[in-house]
Amino acid sequence: MSTADWKNYEPVIIPDIKDLDKIDVYVKNGGYKALESILKDKKKWADPKSVINEVKEANIRGRGGAGFNAGLKWSFMPPADGGPRYLACNGDESEPGTFKDRKIFEYNPHIFIEGALIAAYAMEITTIYVYIRGEYKAYIDMMEKAIADAYEKGYIGKNILGSGYSVDFYVTYGAGAYICGEETSMLESLEGKRGYPRVKPPFPAQKGLWGRPTTINNIETLAHVPSVINRGAEWFKSVGAENHPGAFLYGISGHVKRPGVYELPSGVPVLELINDVAGGMRNGKKLKAVIPGGSSTPVLRADQLDEITMDSDSLRTVGSMVGTAGMVIMDEDTDMVDVLWRIAHFYHHESCGQCTPCREGTGWLEKILLKIKNGEGEVKDLDLLLDLTTQMEGRTICALADAAAWPVRYTINRFRDEFEARCKKKVHVIA
Numbered sequence: 296m297s298t299a300d301w302k303n304y305e306p307v308i309i310p311d312i313k314d315l316d317k318i319d320v321y322v323k324n325g326g327y328k329a330l331e332s333i334l335k336d337k338k339k340w341a342d343p344k345s346v347i348n349e350v351k352e353a354n355i356r357g358r359g360g361a362g363f364n365a366g367l368k369w370s371f372m373p374p375a376d377g378g379p380r381y382l383a384c385n386g387d388e389s390e391p392g393t394f395k396d397r398k399i400f401e402y403n404p405h406i407f408i409e410g411a412l413i414a415a416y417a418m419e420i421t422t423i424y425v426y427i428r429g430e431y432k433a434y435i436d437m438m439e440k441a442i443a444d445a446y447e448k449g450y451i452g453k454n455i456l457g458s459g460y461s462v463d464f465y466v467t468y469g470a471g472a473y474i475c476g477e478e479t480s481m482l483e484s485l486e487g488k489r490g491y492p493r494v495k496p497p498f499p500a501q502k503g504l505w506g507r508p509t510t511i512n513n514i515e516t517l518a519h520v521p522s523v524i525n526r527g528a529e530w531f532k533s534v535g536a537e538n539h540p541g542a543f544l545y546g547i548s549g550h551v552k553r554p555g556v557y558e559l560p561s562g563v564p565v566l567e568l569i570n571d572v573a574g575g576m577r578n579g580k581k582l583k584a585v586i587p588g589g590s591s592t593p594v595l596r597a598d599q600l601d602e603i604t605m606d607s608d609s610l611r612t613v614g615s616m617v618g619t620a621g622m623v624i625m626d627e628d629t630d631m632v633d634v635l636w637r638i639a640h641f642y643h644h645e646s647c648g649q650c651t652p653c654r655e656g657t658g659w660l661e662k663i664l665l666k667i668k669n670g671e672g673e674v675k676d677l678d679l680l681l682d683l684t685t686q687m688e689g690r691t692i693c694a695l696a697d698a699a700a701w702p703v704r705y706t707i708n709r710f711r712d713e714f715e716a717r718c719k720k721k722v723h724v725i726a
C-alpha cells in the first residue's frame with residue numbers, strides 16, 4: 296500500500312476489535328499463529344536464522360527512536376553456547392511527547408508478547424524481560440495478566456506448543472528515571488543497579504545482561520514482527536515510505552482537536568496527520584510548530600512543513616527526524632521560549648550525571664533559558680547557548696546529552712526572532 300492510500304490502511308496492532316487484550320479474543324482473531332508457524336512449519340521456517348532473515352528483509356526500523364533495522368540487530372547475536380541469552384523489551388517510554396507503547400500494553404498486549412517470543416526463538420534466547428516505566432502501574436498489571444494467560448495457554452514456558460523450545464518471560468519496571476530507557480542503563484537497572492549507561496563497546500549483543508548476549512528492542516518494534524511472519528517481508532515493505540517501511544503508531548498530542556494514537560503507514564504528510572487524522576487545530580488557531588518524534592527531535596516551523604512526510608528521508612530534508620513519531624503540535628499562541636525552557640528543565644533533571652558535558656551542560660542550558668524566559672537575558676546569551684550545544688554533542692557516554700542539545704540548537708535557530716525579542720524586552724535602568 297502506497298502512502299497516498301493511507302486512508303485505506305487497516306490497522307494491525309490496534310485494530311477496532313473489542314476486548315482484544317483478552318487472550319481468547321486475540322487467538323480468535325489469528326493471534327499466536329505466527330508463533331505457531333515458526334515453531335512448527337519447518338518447510339517454511341527451516342531454522343531460527345530463517346526467521347531473522349525474513350525480519351531483516353522487512354526492514355522494521357526500530358521504533359524506539361534510532362531507527363535501526365531490527366533483523367540486522369538480531370543477526371549480531373553470537374552463536375548460542377548453551378548459556379543464558381536475553382531479550383530486553385524496552386517499554387520505558389519516558390520521552391515527552393511519546394505515548395504509543397502504552398496503547399499496545401493497554402489495547403493489544405499479546406501482539407507484543409507474540410513478537411517478543413518470535414524474536415526470542417530467532418535469537419535462541421532463553422529469557423525475556425519487559426521493562427515498563429513505573430508510572431504505568433495500570434499497564435504493568437495488565438501486562439502481568441497477559442503474560443500469565445499466555446503461560447497458561449502454553450505460548451510461554453517449557454516446550455512451547457510441543458516444539459521443544461522453552462523461554463521465560465518476566466515483567467519488570469522502572470522507578471521514574473528517563474535515563475533507564477537508554478538501553479545499557481536499562482540493563483543496569485534490570486540487574487538491580489543504579490541506571491547508569493554503560494560505555495560501548497562492548498555492545499549488549501556481546502556483553503549484555505549479567506555479561507551475556509542480549510538484544511534490546513522497543514515494544515512497538517516487536518509488535519510489528521507477527522505481521523511480518525504472517526504476511527511476509529514483501530508485504531511489510533509495501534506499506535508506507537520505501538526507506539522506512541511499515542506502519543507507525545503516531546502519537547499526536549498538543550493543540551489539535553483529536554489527540555491520540557493512530558496506526559497508519561509511515562510517510563503520511565505531516566499536515567494531513569494534523570488536519571485529517573487529528574481533526575485540525577483547536578479553536579480555529581493557526582499552526583505554529585511541530586516536534587515530529589518526541590522532545591529530542593528538532594522542532595519544525597509551520598512554513599517548513601509543506602510536502603513533508605513522516606519518514607526519515609523526508610524529515611531529513613528539513614533538518615529533523617522521525618524519532619518515535621510522537622508528534623507535538625503547537626498553535627500560534629505557543630511561547631517557544633517557555634517550551635524550550637520546559638524541555639531543557641526535563642533533560643537537566645534526567646541527566647544521570649556521569650559525564651561532565653551532560654551534567655554541567657544541561658544545567659547551564661536550563662539556567663540560561665530561565666534567565667531569558669524571565670526577561671533578563673541578552674542576545675549574546677543565545678550564541679552562548681548555541682556554543683554550549685556544540686560542546687555537549689557527541690562527547691558523552693550516551694545520547695541524552697545530544698537529546699538535550701538538539702532542541703536548544705534548533706528551536707533557537709528556527710525561532711530566533713522570538714528569542715531575541717524576549718531578550719530585547721529587558722529594561723535597563725540607568726541611574
Ligand SMILES: Cc1cc2nc3c(=O)[nH]c(=O)nc-3n(C[C@H](O)[C@H](O)[C@H](O)COP(=O)(O)O)c2cc1C
Nearest residue numbers: 357358359385387388389476477478512513516694
Ligand atoms: C536517554 C535515552 C532514553 C531512551 N528511552 C527509550 C525508551 O523509553 N524506549 C525505547 O524503546 N528506547 C529508548 N531509547 C533508545 C534505546 O536506547 C534503544 O535504542 C531502543 O530501545 C532500541 O530498540 P529499537 O531498536 O527497537 O528501537 C532511549 C535512548 C536514550 C539515549
Ligand code: SF4
Nearest residue numbers: 647649650653691693
Ligand atoms: S550523557 Fe548524560 S545521561 Fe548519558 S551517561 Fe552521560 S551524564 Fe549520564
